[in-house]
Amino acid sequence: MTTLEPSFGGAPPSGVRRPTRRVLIGHVPVGGGAPVCLQSMTSTPTRDIDATVAQIHRLAAAGCDVVRVAVPDPEDTAALPEILRQSPLPIVADVHFHYRRALEAVAAGVHKIRLNPGNISDRAQVNEVIRACRERGIPIRIGVNEGSVVERRDREVRAAEQIALAADRRGNLIALMVRKLEEYIRIFEAQDFHDVVLAAKSPDPVVVIEACRAISRRFDYPLHLGVTHAGPPETGRIRSIAALATLLAEGIGDTIRISYAADPEIEVRDGRELLCCLGLRARAEPELIACPTCGRIEVDLIPLVQKVRQKLADVRVPVKVAVMGCVVNGPGEAEGADVAVFAGRGRGVIYVQGRQVRTVDEPQMLDALHEEVVRLADRVQRGEATLSATAVNIRP
Numbered sequence: 001m002t003t004l005e006p007s008f009g010g011a012p013p014s015g016v017r018r019p020t021r022r023v024l025i026g027h028v029p030v031g032g033g034a035p036v037c038l039q040s041m042t043s044t045p046t047r048d049i050d051a052t053v054a055q056i057h058r059l060a061a062a063g064c065d066v067v068r069v070a071v072p073d074p075e076d077t078a079a080l081p082e083i084l085r086q087s088p089l090p091i092v093a094d095v096h097f098h099y100r101r102a103l104e105a106v107a108a109g110v111h112k113i114r115l116n117p118g119n120i121s122d123r124a125q126v127n128e129v130i131r132a133c134r135e136r137g138i139p140i141r142i143g144v145n146e147g148s149v150v151e152r153r154d155r156e157v158r159a160a161e162q163i164a165l166a167a168d169r170r171g172n173l174i175a176l177m178v179r180k181l182e183e184y185i186r187i188f189e190a191q192d193f194h195d196v197v198l199a200a201k202s203p204d205p206v207v208v209i210e211a212c213r214a215i216s217r218r219f220d221y222p223l224h225l226g227v228t229h230a231g232p233p234e235t236g237r238i239r240s241i242a243a244l245a246t247l248l249a250e251g252i253g254d255t256i257r258i259s260y261a262a263d264p265e266i267e268v269r270d271g272r273e274l275l276c277c278l279g280l281r282a283r284a285e286p287e288l289i290a291c292p293t294c295g296r297i298e299v300d301l302i303p304l305v306q307k308v309r310q311k312l313a314d315v316r317v318p319v320k321v322a323v324m325g326c327v328v329n330g331p332g333e334a335e336g337a338d339v340a341v342f343a344g345r346g347r348g349v350i351y352v353q354g355r356q357v358r359t360v361d362e363p364q365m366l367d368a369l370h371e372e373v374v375r376l377a378d379r380v381q382r383g384e385a386t387l388s389a390t391a392v393n394i395r396p
């Protein structure tokens with residue numbers, strides 16, 4: 001096994017997406033210049049139709065585009081027709097080991113199958129799934145995962161792969177993942193089936209970055225990005241964003257899922273925020289910026305920022321809101337904000353699009369700021385004001 005050469009650098013200019021084929025997951029296009037698709041996965045037993053449908057609705061409300069459901073048993077695939085009937089989102093069936101679950105899911109009308117060919121030993125069975133998906137026009141995601149990439153059946157091959165990993169875990173793992181994915185792709189291309197999405201996942205962000213770079217250089221199939229088993233949001237957030245932001249900023253990745261050991265709504269909220277931060281999705285809700293606080297601070301700013309964030313949750317206009325701890329550097333640092341409060345010595349000065357509108361005592365700051373945001377949002381919705389990142393000229 002040879003280690004892949006590191007590929008740091010050589011990223012395309014910001015905003016340029018690497019060209020890929022396009023597939024359709026239900027009504028959602030993926031690849032081929034379509035917006036980066038945001039996915040998540042239900043955590044309910046799929047056979048529990050009410051709980052699964054309720055969670056899918058919550059994920060849709062949080063901004064999810066496509067949702068995946070696990071189908072380990074026939075009871076789960078049996079629930080799919082009713083879940084599909086009630087779901088506002090396209091459904092991907094997640095299949096491991098049992099090719100019959102894939103056939104049942106296709107017959108139920110799912111919009112995509114996620115398959116790990118390494119888990120299905122019989123090639124004829126994989127071909128049967130390919131045939132069924134072709135007949136229905138359903139794409140298949142072919143994934144390799146660090147946890148299952150090492151050979152399980154052939155002892156000699158397994159031993160050789162383990163020795164290689166012991167010698168250079170990251171380098172040889174990346175090479176192994178890419179090689180296995182190439183083998184899987186050949187199975188699909190031998191059937192002249194190209195309606196595929198690729199993925200290579202690992203808990204190690206560096207492995208994900210390098211494997212996805214290598215895959216995107218070799219293939220023009222759409223690429224699904226994710227750091228698997230990233231852990232709880234507190235630690236998994238950095239682990240996930242390190243890989244996904246790096247790749248997306250290089251134009252790599254057509255669909256993403258952030259995976260946490262937590263409620264999947266958090267995955268979707270963080271995924272949306274990532275896409276908005278990178279300019280890959282238009283923001284629909286307020287953007288909050290706040291000073292990091294320093295020795296000049298004269299109010300209890302950190303709890304105020306949290307309260308402002310909670311209070312803005314029901315505003316549906318992307319007003320840029322700044323909460324700053326002083327009038328010394330705050331105004332310069334809040335440049336570009338539509339609504340800003342500069343707090344100091346128990347008082348707050350509020351600006352709306354560069355114009356000072358009121359000064360309030362510290363206990364009234366939260367409500368006053370919220371009122372001004374809502375007032376501006378209403379004016380924007382009535383067409384009486386426009387949001388702008390540059391029309392701010394704050395002179396306190």
Ligand code: SF4
Nearest residue numbers: 291294325326329330
């Ligand atoms: S805005 Fe003022 S208080 Fe906040 S970090 Fe900047 S200088 Fe410090």
